[in-house]
Amino acid sequence: MRFDSVMAAINAIPPRQSLTYAPSFGIPALRKQWQKELFSKNASLADKRVSLPVVTCGITHGIATFADVWINAGDVIILPEMMWGNYGMIFSVRRDAHIHHYKLFTEDGHFNLPAFEQVVRQEAADHRKLTVLLNFPHNPTGYTISDAEADAIVKILKDVASSGTYVVAVTDDAYFGLFYEPECIQESIFARLCGAHPAILAIKLDGATKENYVWGLRVGFITYGGTFSVDPTDLFDALERKTAGCIRGTISNASHLSQTILLNSMLDEKNSAERQEKFDILMDRAKRVKAVCTDPKYAPAWDVYPFNSGYFMCIRLKTVDAETLRVHLLDRYGVGLIALGPDNLRIAFSCMEAADVEKLFDIIYQGIKELENSQ
Numbered sequence: 001m002r003f004d005s006v007m008a009a010i011n012a013i014p015p016r017q018s019l020t021y022a023p024s025f026g027i028p029a030l031r032k033q034w035q036k037e038l039f040s041k042n043a044s045l046a047d048k049r050v051s052l053p054v055v056t057c058g059i060t061h062g063i064a065t066f067a068d069v070w071i072n073a074g075d076v077i078i079l080p081e082m083m084w085g086n087y088g089m090i091f092s093v094r095r096d097a098h099i100h101h102y103k104l105f106t107e108d109g110h111f112n113l114p115a116f117e118q119v120v121r122q123e124a125a126d127h128r129k130l131t132v133l134l135n136f137p138h139n140p141t142g143y144t145i146s147d148a149e150a151d152a153i154v155k156i157l158k159d160v161a162s163s164g165t166y167v168v169a170v171t172d173d174a175y176f177g178l179f180y181e182p183e184c185i186q187e188s189i190f191a192r193l194c195g196a197h198p199a200i201l202a203i204k205l206d207g208a209t210k211e212n213y214v215w216g217l218r219v220g221f222i223t224y225g226g227t228f229s230v231d232p233t234d235l236f237d238a239l240e241r242k243t244a245g246c247i248r249g250t251i252s253n254a255s256h257l258s259q260t261i262l263l264n265s266m267l268d269e270k271n272s273a274e275r276q277e278k279f280d281i282l283m284d285r286a287k288r289v290k291a292v293c294t295d296p297k298y299a300p301a302w303d304v305y306p307f308n309s310g311y312f313m314c315i316r317l318k319t320v321d322a323e324t325l326r327v328h329l330l331d332r333y334g335v336g337l338i339a340l341g342p343d344n345l346r347i348a349f350s351c352m353e354a355a356d357v358e359k360l361f362d363i364i365y366q367g368i369k370e371l372e373n374s375q
Helices: 004-010 028-041 058-070 086-094 113-124 147-162 232-248 256-267 271-293 322-333 354-374
Strands: 054-056 076-080 098-102 129-134 166-172 200-207 220-225 302-304 312-317 338-340 344-348
Touching (some): 058 220, 076 086, 113 147, 147 166, 147 200, 220 232
Parallel strands (some): 129 166
Antiparallel strands (some): 054 220
């Protein structure tokens, strides 16, 4: 039973592939295709075993589902001080977990391994189970770790696991693949965490939102990996069922139509060329931002946080309050940015034409000067 007015908008996709309920696990062909691409995109997964991905309604729903399945009240989750605001809503408000922070960058602009290790070891000494969430490319800064930094993170977690703490290592790979500099690790750290130690459960949260440029289709995935003392086939089956059961008990299933559209696109021979075309546009914007925002004329107004990937970059303001500047720029110039604490502004270069970059930073600089003069 269907309306012709609905089917007219769907064109060639038949009702059984669009209007019916999808399984709570997701449609099997899409799960298998996404898993196949995980292996092709992540070299360190070679010869390792991972679960079939379970489909979620976007990565935000994936994070919430992960939290519902794995996070209990009072659990500790380790995240950097600069983080996506929804983590607080999902973990602290919904699950009553405790987020413990570390400073993201060293003074010379690298991932702060000493700070990360300190908080991991400190919390591991007090807890039998530890959850570490790793998000690269990072929101809000647009930073991706290097191969050496990734290996060091894995070593720290292996050492902690070897000392008797169970580690749930979850990767939020929302912006996976958008790496603009050669020093970026060219795979998810999930691939290196898989099999790192029997006491480490690796969980990958990713999706089509940014990787396939289909933000409103809301298709994400949860994938499990690791080396365990039991048959991984049985274990992964149990984990997939538990996760799908959680989805069944909340939203029932992700959109069948969205999953079919995504699968058809992934199987299309034009997919690779389309992906490269959009990547080139974003890389051009990122490189233009990097060239402009570091102009010495702006030095009195801000410092630039390291960025080499993703959708965003951040500046640290030197003379004015970030929220005051955000409101001023919105009211006077119609420019919308995100304030992060008293000092930081997040800029989404992903939605700017490269030709508009210098104009944007000139407006920000002008707004700063106007606020300075009004003080």
